[in-house]
Amino acid sequence: MRLIFTSLVSHGHLYPLLPLAVAARDAGHDVLFATGDDLRPVVEKAGLATESAGFGMREAFASFFGPDARPRPNDGPPELFYPVIAQVFGNVLPRRFVADLTPLFERYRPDLVVYESGNMGGAIAARLAGIPAIGHGFGRVSPGDVVDVITGRLAEYAQEVGFDGVELPSFGDPVLDICPETVQSPDFLAEAKRVPLRPVGWAEPGDLPAGVLGRDKSRPLIYLTLGTAFGDEGVLKRAIGGLARLEADVVVAAGPTVDPAQLGDVPANVRVEAWVPQAELLPHVDLVVHHGGSGTTLGAFGEALPQLVLPQGADQFTNAEAVVAAGVGGQLIGDGITEDAIFEGSRKLLADDAVRAAARALADEVAAMPSPAEVAKRLPEFAG
CATH class of the missing domain: 3.40.50.2000 (Glycogen Phosphorylase B;)
Structure with missing residues (x-):
């Protein structure tokens, strides 16, 4: 055919x-x-x-x-x-x-x-x-x-x-x-x-960021991205500031709309990349902080990952609402996207057993x- x-x-x-x-x-x-x-x-x-x-x-x-x-x-x-x-x-x-x-x-x-x-x-x-x-x-x-x-x-x-x-x-x-x-x-x-x-996640061939494979799994790994179309330097800087305060490691995909150099010097537990093979990275992650794009949202569903959604436009707001309604994460919107709120929201999601159970149930639905x-x-x- x-x-x-x-x-x-x-x-x-x-x-x-x-x-x-x-x-x-x-x-x-x-x-x-x-x-x-x-x-x-x-x-x-x-x-x-x-x-x-x-x-x-x-x-x-x-x-x-x-x-x-x-x-x-x-x-x-x-x-x-x-x-x-x-x-x-x-x-x-x-x-x-x-x-x-x-x-x-x-x-x-x-x-x-x-x-x-x-x-x-x-x-x-x-x-x-x-x-x-x-x-x-x-x-x-x-x-x-x-x-x-x-x-x-x-x-x-x-x-x-x-x-x-x-x-x-x-x-x-x-x-x-x-x-x-x-x-x-x-x-x-x-x-x-x-x-x-x-x-099924798709990513162009590429290597995972250094430190992902063979890392100390006693520390959570957090993935931060605002996708390929809605990157915002200010939002990324606030998110990096909040996430860096956690006892965790952070991988940031700056995307094509933000030059990693614009983000300046970052704390030692944060690694900034222009691009990452997202589908390959997600199985290694403990929390996704993202814009609410469909690919990232669905990818996190499939890997049973808690999500903190920072919607920037388009369908991202309704995707964020769906994440919250399903009990698999939280959302921050507009002026609520602050360093303190990102720190506190991420800290709670990493420790929330109910969110993890809901994420696991949703991943089972995806697998079926x-x-x-x-x-x-x-x-x-x-x-x-």
């Missing part, structure tokens, strides 16, 4: 699809992955063939704010940013992906398109080409105003290309859901054609979900 996978040009949207794409290739399917040029080398390192499709978030937002701007949803009142989000994700990106994917589909003629759920251009292009398609989630679905405004703008574009009155945002397609059911949105569970798929290899065998079912 010939398959095309496609995702937005973002690590957080790409990585969740790679385990299934690799499993599909290993199952004997002919797999092609279509994403932006910036991420094609990542996919090729996984041994998959690639084609260019779409462009990155920075280019999409630059159409509103200029090439040097880095707008963020929490730079002002959220409602002021909604029209921009709606235009970018409900119009600009879908149009570009439809333009790029349509000739690719005509040339390659896949039997099935697997589109990442944020990439509705993939869904529309498949529908225009008459090719069966299935969505692939990248985390917990976050219902609310942002999703509503994106769906509204997407409906306008869908009507423009001849899909009036279709079921949005997934067009009624089945959705591969990598979020464990107990923390998934109840609205999504009630409405979607959900196909569970175990979340169908593996990528199992779901890959089912993909011909969705090709009609």
